[in-house]
Amino acid sequence: MLSLGQLSQMVKEHLGLYTSDDGILHFSKWVIAESSVAGRGLFATEDILPGEVLFVDHPLISGPRAASIEIEPHGCTVCCKIDAENTFKCPKCGLLLCSEQCQSDNVHFNDCNVISRWVFKIPVEDFDYRTVPRALTAIRALLLNDDQKQLLSALQAHVLPQHGTEIRDLQEYFEIPESEVEFMRLACCVLDANAYQIATAYGKKEMSRRGLYPVSALMNHNCVPNTKYSYNSEAQMTVKASKHIQAGTEIFTCYSGFLWGTPSRQAQLYKTKHFLCKCDRCADPTERGTMLAALKCFSTECPGNLLPIQPLNTTSAWQCLECGLRVPRKNIGAVQSAVGSLLGSVNFGSVDSLEKFLTTRITKYIPKTNQVVVDLQCCLIWEFGEAEGLRWHELSEGRLALKESLCRGTLRTAAALGAGDAHLRGRLLYHLHAALAERARRCPDQYEELKPEIESTIEQAYSILQGDISAPPDLDLRHLGFKINTVSKSARTADGSSQNIIGMMNIPVTCDDNTHTVSFMVYFDHNSVTLTLGGHRQRTPSRPIDHRLNKLHQRSAQDRTVPRALTAIRALLLNDDQNNYFPPFKPMCYLNTEQKSGTCKNTLKYQKGRLALKESLCRGTLRTAAALGAGDAHLRGRLLYHLHAALAERARRCPDQHNVKNLMFIPYAQNDFDGYTAKIKQVIDPWGFNVTGLHSYPDPEQAVYSAKAIFIGGGNTFLLLKRLYENNLVNLIKTRVDEGNLLYIGSSAGTNVATKSIHTTNDMPIIFPPTFEAISIVPFNINPHYIDKVESETHKGETRDQRIEEYIEMPHAAPVLGLREGSILHVNGNQLAIKGIAGAVLFKKGDKKTELAVGEDVSFLCRYEQDENST
Numbered sequence: 086m087l088s089l090g091q092l093s094q095m096v097k098e099h100l101g102l103y104t105s106d107d108g109i110l111h112f113s114k115w116v117i118a119e120s121s122v123a124g125r126g127l128f129a130t131e132d133i134l135p136g137e138v139l140f141v142d143h144p145l146i147s148g149p150r151a152a153s154i155e156i157e158p159h160g161c162t163v164c165c166k167i168d169a170e171n172t173f174k175c176p177k178c179g180l181l182l183c184s185e186q187c188q189s190d191n192v193h194f195n196d197c198n199v200i201s202r203w204v205f206k207i208p209v210e211d212f213d214y215r216t217v218p219r220a221l222t223a224i225r226a227l228l229l230n231d232d233q234k235q236l237l238s239a240l241q242a243h244v245l246p247q248h249g250t251e252i253r254d255l256q257e258y259f260e261i262p263e264s265e266v267e268f269m270r271l272a273c274c275v276l277d278a279n280a281y282q283i284a285t286a287y288g289k290k291e292m293s294r295r296g297l298y299p300v301s302a303l304m305n306h307n308c309v310p311n312t313k314y315s316y317n318s319e320a321q322m323t324v325k326a327s328k329h330i331q332a333g334t335e336i337f338t339c340y341s342g343f344l345w346g347t348p349s350r351q352a353q354l355y356k357t358k359h360f361l362c363k364c365d366r367c368a369d370p371t372e373r374g375t376m377l378a379a380l381k382c383f384s385t386e387c388p389g390n391l392l393p394i395q396p397l398n399t400t401s402a403w404q405c406l407e408c409g410l411r412v413p414r415k416n417i418g419a420v421q422s423a424v425g426s427l428l429g430s431v432n433f434g435s436v437d438s439l440e441k442f443l444t445t446r447i448t449k450y451i452p453k454t455n456q457v458v459v460d461l462q463c464c465l466i467w468e469f470g471e472a473e474g475l476r477w478h479e480l481s482e483g484r485l486a487l488k489e490s491l492c493r494g495t496l497r498t499a500a501a502l503g504a505g506d507a508h509l510r511g512r513l514l515y516h517l518h519a520a521l522a523e524r525a526r527r528c529p530d531q532y533e534e535l536k537p538e539i540e541s542t543i544e545q546a547y548s549i550l551q552g553d554i555s556a557p558p559d560l561d562l563r564h565l566g567f568k569i570n571t572v573s574k575s576a577r578t579a580d581g582s583s584q585n586i587i588g589m590m591n592i593p594v595t596c597d598d599n600t601h602t603v604s605f606m607v608y609f610d611h612n613s614v615t616l617t618l619g620g621h622r623q624r625t626p627s628r629p630i631d632h633r634l635n636k637l638h639q640r641s642a643q644d645r646t647v648p649r650a651l652t653a654i655r656a657l658l659l660n661d662d663q664n665n666y667f668p669p670f671k672p673m674c675y676l677n678t679e680q681k682s683g684t685c686k687n688t689l690k691y692q693k694g695r696l697a698l699k700e701s702l703c704r705g706t707l708r709t710a711a712a713l714g715a716g717d718a719h720l721r722g723r724l725l726y727h728l729h730a731a732l733a734e735r736a737r738r739c740p741d742q743h744n745v746k747n748l749m750f751i752p753y754a755q756n757d758f759d760g761y762t763a764k765i766k767q768v769i770d771p772w773g774f775n776v777t778g779l780h781s782y783p784d785p786e787q788a789v790y791s792a793k794a795i796f797i798g799g800g801n802t803f804l805l806l807k808r809l810y811e812n813n814l815v816n817l818i819k820t821r822v823d824e825g826n827l828l829y830i831g832s833s834a835g836t837n838v839a840t841k842s843i844h845t846t847n848d849m850p851i852i853f854p855p856t857f858e859a860i861s862i863v864p865f866n867i868n869p870h871y872i873d874k875v876e877s878e879t880h881k882g883e884t885r886d887q888r889i890e891e892y893i894e895m896p897h898a899a900p901v902l903g904l905r906e907g908s909i910l911h912v913n914g915n916q917l918a919i920k921g922i923a924g925a926v927l928f929k930k931g932d933k934k935t936e937l938a939v940g941e942d943v944s945f946l947c948r949y950e951q952d953e954n955s956t
């Protein structure tokens with residue numbers, strides 16, 4: 086047996102081999118000492134603050150967890166991928182592998198070398214594919230050097246017949262030297278007493294592993310620990326204080342389920358670690374008032390709860406806190422078994438049945454505070470907003486509210502137990518934040534009210550979970566304040582690879598004193614977030630340097646977990662010339678469009694116009710050729726070929742452009758959404774369309790994504806634009822219209838917002854939109870309901886012409902098309918025509934007002950380029 090001094094020295098050397106990310110060797114604020122709880126333990130030598138790193142440990146050995154192999158036997162023993170179709174047995178040693186690459190990996194080379202030295206009793210083909218992987222972690226102990234073997238042997242081992250059975254099974258297949266059998270058996274006993282399950286990356290399904298972390302192994306257990314631990318992608322384990330640890334006190338971890346009731350924890354600890362915990366929580370029948378173990382009183386008249394009289398005695402009778410009824414332990418056991426059987430009937434794969442079971446069945450038999458209820462509640466929390474079919478945008482109002490209240494309830498329970506900044510608390514705070522953010526997205530009016538909690542929950546969640554491989558991949562971005570609109574989490578990219586897409590995100594980025602709003606697609610794959618440029622840049626009025634971008638830059642200097650997005654974001658700081666070299670856009674696959682490769686600038690600015698321009702140039706040149714009498718000349722053939730290709734491309738982009746049946750009405754310009762929609766419906770439905778109001782959809786963005794045609798009605802333009810921005814619809818509508826995927830109809834205010842800006846509306850500015858910049862389907866302004874000056878008019882106010890002229894004099898002014906009542910501007914790609922019955926007028930800087938007749942082609946307006954510097 087090593088002395089404490091020798092053990093401390095070995096531990097120091099072990100830690101010294103692996104410095105943490107910050108380069109600090111965390112060994113200064115604690116020592117290894119005799120513990121009154123059990124054997125040796127770690128003790129604080131100084132006060133340690135919550136969140137302080139105690140040490141960063143590295144596994145002596147790691148490998149598959151025997152229990153998980155029983156459940157999921159098809160894991161690769163090198164990369165841990167579970168791939169039943171491709172896994173195969175190594176012909177030399179019988180270990181499972183998933184690829185040639187894994188077979189030639191060093192890890193496998195070493196494993197195989199040890200095993201293939203043994204004499205085989207039966208051929209590899211006859212091996213049960215579980216047997217060798219189950220023993221693999223212990224087999225790897227044979228590869229340790231002498232010092233490491235000594236350290237392993239110095240750790241606590243429960244040498245009992247139930248530990249090490251995997252080595253006995255291994256001996257059925259191989260003749261193994263006795264010394265190796267002995268050491269592997271010891272390794273199994275040490276592993277069972279000390280190993281930690283290694284967390285996997287968020288959302289990644291892989292074979293579960295355990296690791297023997299020698300320093301962590303010296304921490305004793307307490308049901309309310311004062312530390313938390315997390316893993317990075319190299320399986321390094323960082324142990325931090327989850328609460329203030331006073332100098333001289335013992336440093337504890339928790340070996341059991343934190344939200345389990347005392348009888349369950351006791352049973353598990355006894356069975357696996359061979360001790361009965363006597364901590365304060367275990368000694369308190371109510372477990373700090375959380376009543377996690379409580380059962381309903383057996384007396385049907387009584388609403389009270391039963392709890393163990395002496396929780397530290399596993400045979401203690403239970404008693405009702407209300408009526409005092411005493412129940413023998415064996416009767417309690419019978420109820421607990423019945424609850425267990427009831428749980429066996431639940432289909433855990435179905436959230437619907439889980440929710441139904443939780444809300445209608447289980448609470449008939451056990452109190453709402455019972456650990457079984459709390460556990461099921463956690464299952465729902467993790468699923469709502471995250472699982473397939475239950476993504477944020479698909480979540481019903483009821484479920485969103487339920488998620489929020491379950492998060493709050495479970496946070497209360499964790500706080501009552503004294504969890505401190507435990508991983509569980511971080512996870513719950515993240516989920517509460519996400520639920521609140523979703524609520525704010527759905528009800529923008531509530532944003533101001535929700536904002537403080539949205540920010541504080543993510544702040545706390547971030548400080549607890551940062552650097553943790555199992556943390557949600559968008560934690561960083563949410564913490565930086567980016568609003569992420571969930572669209573879909575799984576989609577296929579154009580190159581065929583499967584990606585998880587969180588959604589679209591608009592980031593204001595400052596460049597040359599102008600703030601650009603840039604749309605990104607947000608992807609994540611297990612432990613990183615990727616932002617991909619997509620959508621359109623929009624210039625918005627100048628704002629101060631974007632502090633979030635700076636924050637991201639600063640963080641990159643010290644934090645390796647900065648999302649891979651950083652490089653993409655930095656690219657936004659390039660000037661226009663550099664921008665031309667920016668790599669081609671990736672297709673925005675979830676919108677089902679394929680954007681052609683091109684420079685950033687081209688794709689952004691001219692994508693829409695060029696297809697339409699090509700079409701109209703082909704037609705124009707064909708007309709010229711025909712007028713010249715070209716006949717079937719080569720030139721005509723070439724032009725026809727190009728016209729055909731342009732038409733085919735248009736048809737590909739909008740396969741059913743002319744097959745609109747449903748019209749999405751956006752009533753945001755008025756306040757009576759239902760009444761306004763009903764009015765429009767009454768007129769349009771009889772024409773063979775089905776009109777639905779956007780307000781009737783739970784997720785407006787999602788609804789507009791799916792719409793083929795929208796109609797934005799009139800009312801107050803300021804109010805309308807504000808609501809469009811609040812619902813993130815401005816960029817979305819522009820993108821979809823430009824791609825040819827969405828038909829746009831606007832009347833009055835709906836016409837104003839389709840233009841470059843709303844400067845030329847006739848409405849009163851009753852509310853502030855974030856900017857006057859509008860959807861910009863056309864690059865000029867419109868004045869709807871244009872009225873000519875009536876010479877006999879005695880009214881002394883400004884005429885419409887005077888008002889428009891005032892705008893035209895401004896440096897930022899674009900041309901203004903005045904549409905008289907009964908006029909329509911028909912936009913088809915780059916072809917613009919005045920239609921209807923009343924004609925229009927055009928105001929341009931430096932020009933006199935021009936009359937435009939019905940039928941007139943005004944496509945030239947589309948080519949109007951505003952001086953970029955004048956905004």
Ligand SMILES: C[S@@+](CC[C@H](N)C(=O)[O-])C[C@H]1O[C@@H](n2cnc3c(N)ncnc32)[C@H](O)[C@@H]1O
Binds near residue numbers: 124241303304307360
């Ligand atoms: C990982 S070791 C902890 C370090 C151990 N005390 C040592 O000296 O190496 C786990 C073992 O320590 C003992 N232990 C840990 N926490 C305990 C507790 N709260 N009460 C009783 N025994 C405990 C149990 O025997 C358990 O199996």
